Amino acid sequence: MQNASRTELERQDYSVPRHPEFRYKTEFQSHEPEFDYLKSLEIEEKINKIKWGQTANNALFILSTNDKTIKYWKVQDKKVKRISVMNLDTSQSADNGTTSSSSTSSSRGLPNGGSSEKSYNCANNDLPFPPGGYASLRLPVVTGQELNPVARCRRVYAHAHDYHINSISNNSDGETFISADDLRINLWNLEINSQSFNIVDVKPANMEDLTEVITCAEFHPTHCNTLAYSSSKGAIRLIDLRQSALCDNHSKLFEEHEAPGSKSFFTEIIASVSDIKFARDGRHILSRDYMTLKLWDLNMDSGPVATFQVHEHLRPKLCDLYENDSIFDKFECCLSGDGHRLATGSYSNLFRVFGCTSGNTEATTLEASRNPMRRQVANPTRPTRTLTSLTRAVRRGGENAGADGNGNSNDFSTKLLHLAWHPTENSIACAAGNSLYMYYA
Template identity: 85%
Template sequence: MDPPGPGDEGEATQPQPLEWRFAQVFGERAAGEDVQEVDIISAIEFDKSGDHLATGDKGGRVVLFERTDARDQNASRRELERQDVPVTRHPEFRYKTEFQSHEPEFDYLKSLEIEEKINKIKWCQTANNALSLLSTNDKTIKYWKVQEKKVKRVAVMNLDSSQNVGSSTTAIASTSSYKAPLPNGGCSDKFDCVNNDLSFPPGGYPSLRLPVVTSLEANPVARCRRVFAHAHDYHINSISNNSDGETFISADDLRINLWNLEINSQSFNIVDVKPTNMEDLTEVITCAEFHPSHCNTLAYSSSKGSIRLIDLRQSALCDNHSKIFEEHEAPGSRSFFTEIIASISDLKFSRNGRYILSRDYMTLKLWDLNMNSGPVSTFQVHEHLRPKLCDLYENDSIFDKFECCLSGDGLRVATGSYGNIFRVFGCTPGSMEATTLEASRNPMRRQIENPARPTRTLASFTCGVRRGGENQGVDANGNSFDFSTKLLHLAWHPTENSIACAAANSLYMYYA
């Protein structure tokens, strides 16, 4: 019998597979157009309401989008729901603003160049109609506040040339009798000085306009409130906000630090896996995230494929975990690539906080916090690439870090793959839903012929190491080996079946 899944509340029927449709795209490149490295999207994040979306790129910029159809359709949606009419809501976003979050830096003490690339973006709680978010590169975290500001401008002020022809003769006449001023500011002629220089036509100048200040439309303005720096010796791989709305964590390869949003001068080191002798180092931290509702609980993953759950109430230094989640490999299945592909690149809590979704190189795994003997579900993402691990290792693609996400109702999970495709799996017990979509205007154009829920096989294999492995190829089933295009970053709308994903510099939106 299958273990309970995140959407299992005792329902007898399986949810129908979703039919995905293209919604919109931002920054779509033309055929043959080269993509600049700085324009490649490196982070995507919805806020809790789903009305705002933020993306970060390798150029250090953060771009914000806002939902435009929500206000218009709320009333009609409620009316249709009262009539038990199925509602298909087409999400629409528009560009809101962008700002330069990080600049390239150079650490002269370590002779290290620090890229401006945005590694992660996390939304903070909204206050006073201002949007707040955290963004980080390899070393520095910044706290931004984006607020609508009315821009004021002075209206155009000049003399109307069509109405001051007669006045010009008066001005010329007055200047002809101009008296040179004295050094003390006086005038050599006490009578003519004032009368001639300040002579105005009767009724004044009809075309003279006084300056008028006008208020234009409110524009979003981004302001950096605080900078959290000098706390990580290694590259920051993740940040996560706490449910208390006051603190957040930042994680690098060996340490996790706890910060207060209002204090940037100090942080508390809560996890430190650095050994006394660096030669004894066997694993590093790859990702960390707070529990969505328990402010004392967080989880972090490692390069060995394990997930550790820690409780901040137990100790100030949380080197000892309260629970560990890991899958033990089958005997005789170990190979040269086993440890590399076991490294977890991303993890996410489900919205109710009971499940954790993790992504390693080949699979998605769903873990139940109440059962740490093994994952409740394992989803094969691109099993057809297993015979190509040698080539993937040669061109460093095996070290690509794919993200994962869960739907708000916990019924489905999603992650990306090569060839700009992403896969959506149903995670209820017995579900066979496994949809492959391409980041394009026709997401159903390409389908990979794989079993919907294949069993995981870790049989050992042999392959010869070849230099200069090709980036593209096709196997016997027609599956693409295009390693140059990859869909690393995607996010699921918190309350609707809507996915945003990044393919190079393009942001694609889909709904079901």
């Protein structure tokens, strides 16, 4: 380092990290519309949840589910086969108005060895044959020149849920996963689609006695015997699969008790947990209800270690939100890979990012659009910031009634329900409407 020039040292001190590049890879149709003839019920193709499986042999594995059917997909690059070394030189036939392949075909190959253009038929084309024919004939050669991703459905898991599936979760053992509906949680083996095991059943003998339903279920990231599920009453239950085959009794209960005299008609509705996520280290659980984000420590079930206000400014509008059913919107949440930040969506295609480490008061509001800081620019009292300030913003969102964190009125017709944080990089994927936005800081 003593022999390094001053310019090199300055470059090391002020090196700007290169932002990742995202390219289109592939797409495929996961589910088709179905009809349940026994219940006379239409099943939409809409996908409720997607989960990544463990990679193997450079292949991607995906679990996807709609209301009733779960599918296990394998996405892998396959060589596109092409036919080359043709006997006939067809390049001259282009002058006669015909379209054909040359000895090194340039037509786009299909995954199964076909071609996007019509097959060549010698009888239907005016080709110049030399006098006396060809001295020798060569066999065409099949070559693989490029790789294309191909999706293949490996397993279909169906007819196991009477109610709509709301969540799926892969186990850390790489062999099993769970699926949950309003009243039951089933355990599956990835390689066996003919049977599943019911491990949680909250259905009462009399449906009139039903007081709460399951809203989300998630496996522990490292302990294959531990999972958590949330309920419509705001409770999170931790269960251990080693205790019994049917885990109706939880090992831990995480629940925040109401303050005396604060109960209202909307109390139970806004307390319903819409999503839970384990931190990568497995020590904490992040939960999202309608009004707040809560961070829980598995070793402390007396209450959340931190609460982050997301929709407190909407409390005066709960009656209106109930009338237009917006109060039942289910927002997801996510944590960064290092566990230092968490994020969740809101209305007007906004999402909030909070710092959750000790002494970190970060609270940033961004919009899922091409210009994420547009709403802040419209307000002259707010300083304009770039996306790189995502990691060091220290401003708390405003709590004005009926307005978002920047003083703007909410648009309840546009909502950001789905978002995910990259497990190792500081990037977030947000789904707003029919668009996907990637943010990197």
